[in-house]
Amino acid sequence: MTTLEVKNLAASINGKQILKDVSFTINGGEIHALMGPNGAGKSTLGYVMIGHPDYVVEHGSIKIDGIELIGKLPEERARAGLFLAYQTPVAVQGVKLSAFLRMAYNQLHPDTKMKIQDFYDELRKNLNKVGLDETFMSRSVNEGFSGGERKRVEILQMMMLKPKFVVLDEIDSGLDIDALKMVAEEIKKYYSDQVGFLIITHYQRILKNIEPGYVHILVDGKVVMNGGNDLSLRIEEEGYDWIRGA
Amino acid sequence: MVVEYTREEELDRLVHELKTVKTSDWEFHDKDNSVYSTGKGLNKNVVEEISEIKKEPDWMRRLRLRALEIFESKPVPTWGPDLSGIDWENTSYYNRPDERKTNNWDEVPDQIKDTFTKLGIPEMEQKYLAGSVAQYDSEGVYHNLKKVWEDKGVVFMDLDSAVQKYPDLVKDYYCRAVPFSDNKFAALNGAVWSGGSFLYVPKGVQIDMPLQTYFRMNGESTGQFEHTIVVADEGSKVHYIEGCTAPRYEKNSLHSAIVEIYVKKNAKARYTSVQNWSKSVYNMPTKRSWVDENANMEWVGGSLGSKVTMLYPSSYLRGPRATASNLNISLAGPGTVKDTGAKAIHLAPFTQSKIVAKSISIEDGKAIYRGLLRINKGAVDSKSKVQCDALLINDESASLTFPHDEIYDPTATFSHEASVGRIGTEELTYLRSRGLTEDEASSMIVLGFLDDVMREIPMEFAVEMNRLIKLEMNKLGAVG
Ligand SMILES: Nc1ncnc2c1ncn2[C@@H]1O[C@H](COP(=O)(O)OP(=O)(O)OP(=O)(O)O)[C@@H](O)[C@H]1O
Ligand SMILES: [Mg+2]
Numbered sequence: 001m002t003t004l005e006v007k008n009l010a011a012s013i014n015g016k017q018i019l020k021d022v023s024f025t026i027n028g029g030e031i032h033a034l035m036g037p038n039g040a041g042k043s044t045l046g047y048v049m050i051g052h053p054d055y056v057v058e059h060g061s062i063k064i065d066g067i068e069l070i071g072k073l074p075e076e077r078a079r080a081g082l083f084l085a086y087q088t089p090v091a092v093q094g095v096k097l098s099a100f101l102r103m104a105y106n107q108l109h110p111d112t113k114m115k116i117q118d119f120y121d122e123l124r125k126n127l128n129k130v131g132l133d134e135t136f137m138s139r140s141v142n143e144g145f146s147g148g149e150r151k152r153v154e155i156l157q158m159m160m161l162k163p164k165f166v167v168l169d170e171i172d173s174g175l176d177i178d179a180l181k182m183v184a185e186e187i188k189k190y191y192s193d194q195v196g197f198l199i200i201t202h203y204q205r206i207l208k209n210i211e212p213g214y215v216h217i218l219v220d221g222k223v224v225m226n227g228g229n230d231l232s233l234r235i236e237e238e239g240y241d242w243i244r245g246a
Numbered sequence: 247m248v249v250e251y252t253r254e255e256e257l258d259r260l261v262h263e264l265k266t267v268k269t270s271d272w273e274f275h276d277k278d279n280s281v282y283s284t285g286k287g288l289n290k291n292v293v294e295e296i297s298e299i300k301k302e303p304d305w306m307r308r309l310r311l312r313a314l315e316i317f318e319s320k321p322v323p324t325w326g327p328d329l330s331g332i333d334w335e336n337t338s339y340y341n342r343p344d345e346r347k348t349n350n351w352d353e354v355p356d357q358i359k360d361t362f363t364k365l366g367i368p369e370m371e372q373k374y375l376a377g378s379v380a381q382y383d384s385e386g387v388y389h390n391l392k393k394v395w396e397d398k399g400v401v402f403m404d405l406d407s408a409v410q411k412y413p414d415l416v417k418d419y420y421c422r423a424v425p426f427s428d429n430k431f432a433a434l435n436g437a438v439w440s441g442g443s444f445l446y447v448p449k450g451v452q453i454d455m456p457l458q459t460y461f462r463m464n465g466e467s468t469g470q471f472e473h474t475i476v477v478a479d480e481g482s483k484v485h486y487i488e489g490c491t492a493p494r495y496e497k498n499s500l501h502s503a504i505v506e507i508y509v510k511k512n513a514k515a516r517y518t519s520v521q522n523w524s525k526s527v528y529n530m531p532t533k534r535s536w537v538d539e540n541a542n543m544e545w546v547g548g549s550l551g552s553k554v555t556m557l558y559p560s561s562y563l564r565g566p567r568a569t570a571s572n573l574n575i576s577l578a579g580p581g582t583v584k585d586t587g588a589k590a591i592h593l594a595p596f597t598q599s600k601i602v603a604k605s606i607s608i609e610d611g612k613a614i615y616r617g618l619l620r621i622n623k624g625a626v627d628s629k630s631k632v633q634c635d636a637l638l639i640n641d642e643s644a645s646l647t648f649p650h651d652e653i654y655d656p657t658a659t660f661s662h663e664a665s666v667g668r669i670g671t672e673e674l675t676y677l678r679s680r681g682l683t684e685d686e687a688s689s690m691i692v693l694g695f696l697d698d699v700m701r702e703i704p705m706e707f708a709v710e711m712n713r714l715i716k717l718e719m720n721k722l723g724a725v726g
Pocket of ligand 1: 039
């Protein structure tokens with residue numbers, strides 16, 4: 001069974017400590033939700049996990065199947081099976097989405113010899129599933145994409161690149177109602193006992209469809225509470241004050 | 247011919263290549279092969295000696311001496327990049343590898359042949375060239391022209407041989423477009439020039455395959471001062487390609503070439519060059535074309551290597567309806583300066599010029615566009631378009647453009663466009679988080695930036711540029 005284990009993680013940016021103590025373990029076949037107030041450090045956790053060079057890890061570990069990721073390059077972490085759907089996906093001028101995904105796929109799955117034609121066929125099919133037309137293939141990555149289109153393309157990337165551990169940072173923000181349903185559907189379709197999810201969100205609406213088995217609450221850089229999906233319901237109703245007070 | 251790939255397949259293939267290719271493929275150097283050198287420094291005796299060795303006619307010897315006087319009278323230009331690293335005293339201005347020149351690869355001295363073979367030159371000649379010249383340090387060591395073209399009266403050989411064999415033809419063109427007085431480096435070339443190519447295409451002859459010269463600088467602290475003349479006579483068509491590399495040394499080398507291109511009435515000439523000198527070379531060539539009535543000149547250039555490059559290929563549009571286009575790609579890696587651009591001088595009515603300059607600077611690398619557009623009074627209804635795009639990778643500095651316009655005819659129309667794109671940690675990290683290495687991510691960004699110009703240039707050249715850029719990016723290792 002495949003496992004992602006984050007233990008006692010603390011990290012800072014520009015000398016400011018953002019993550020203070022974060023621990024959780026996600027096994028293949030599990031869906032976890034991470035919730036917490038604005039500025040708690042949720043996105044920071046995502047960046048630290050993928051090895052964004054601006055962040056400094058002070059202590060702790062991030063392991064996939066027992067292999068330490070800290071100290072590894074972002075591309076090595078991707079090859080270990082980690083994928084982060086950005087809260088705000090980055091536009092990259094001049095890099096065509098299709099060529100980029102093809103190159104990424106070849107890096108991540110060097111042993112699967114997928115013909116270029118087959119790859120593009122699958123890309124077309126998946127674009128269709130996320131409600132985007134073929135012209136996106138030859139557009140520059142995220143450049144000029146609307147907020148919702150960017151989110152759809154993050155899901156598209158997950159579908160194409162086939163990671164083992166998927167961190168979705170507010171994938172539900174900026175999506176219209178239909179897109180939200182579609183995204184929840186695709187997450188469920190991609191879900192298997194080989195894949196683990198960490199869904200970062202503020203709202204129930206996406207969790208209602210997906211029903212995470214585990215919910216973690218991050219406040220001020222610390223995981224302060226763990227529970228089941230009922231925890232997310234209570235937060236939707238009452239906010240975080242009762243946790244802070246506790 | 248080269249196998250046709252779709253762009254996607256090509257990219258795919260290149261990606262694969264990137265993984266297998268090693269860095270600094272051509273920065274190897276042979277032991278010093280020169281059998282004769284004039285030693286360090288420059289004076290009248292050195293110039294006399296070069297002329298003597300070459301057994302030149304007196305007119306050429308006198309031209310050299312006049313050029314030396316002009317060189318000595320001109321200060322080192324200070325309006326551009328810092329040139330204080332040029333060690334004038336310790337440069338050897340002439341280094342001859344071997345006595346012989348040949349048109350048979352088998353007769354080229356082994357070590358030199360090995361060098362060119364490693365660089366893929368003989369293979370390229372067989373595959374898709376109408377002819378080629380190979381120069382090693384100061385002298386051409388090999389030249390060959392396919393028989394069909396020889397029979398049609400095409401002349402293609404190193405300029406030294408042409409001075410001996412076709413002195414009158416050479417005299418008609420030598421330093422007409424680029425006078426010694428143009429700049430200090432052109433004057434230097436006039437004094438110590440050696441090698442370079444002479445290509446003459448007779449009236450009406452249209453050569454469908456390119457001709458190529460490959461320049462290799464091997465010695466340390468040497469100068470290479472080739473002089474190339476291309477004449478496309480009336481109604482002819484020719485594509486001439488140059489490639490250059492040199493090993494990397496601690497001490498700086500100087501490359502100061504002259505290229506003169508004469509495009510006669512109704513003729514078409516294309517000049518393509520890929521420069522990949524190592525990071526110890528000051529690259530200061532002067533390139534100029536004269537474009538006559540209804541003729542067309544195309545400059546296509548890739549400036550990837552060198553420590554400092556100053557290069558502004560110029561087109562003098564001398565006859566009505568003459569046209570010129572200039573497409574230049576400059577890559578300024580860390581610690582290097584590319585001061586490049588183009589000049590278009592409209593001297594006749596209905597002339598047109600188009601300049602597209604793309605530059606990439608990485609970290610503290612500086613890419614500067616410097617251009618001149620002049621439309622003379624009487625050059626009625628002339629048009630010009632200048633486009634400069636800059637890409638800055640992990641580079642906080644501003645991109646600099648110095649366009650200079652002198653428009654003296656009220657009927658002229660011209661436009662300037664400029665764009666600046668920045669790529670930093672965020673973009674690179676995003677791509678890397680999907681599995682691309684840093685090199686792949688940055689070369690993808692660079693190639694994407696160049697995509698529109700790559701579509702306009704010959705496939706072979708685009709492929710070669712792609713390959714070299716990937717190699718360059720690879721060599722930079724960690725960008726950022
Ligand atoms: N470069 C930086 N320098 C200083 N502080 C920073 C920097 N980047 C982020 N922070 C701070 O880190 C904290 C955590 O930010 P983060 O984006 O991880 O929050 P979040 O939990 O994702 O919030 P939200 O729910 O609003 O998305 C914030 O207070 C933010 O201002
Ligand atoms: Mg966030």
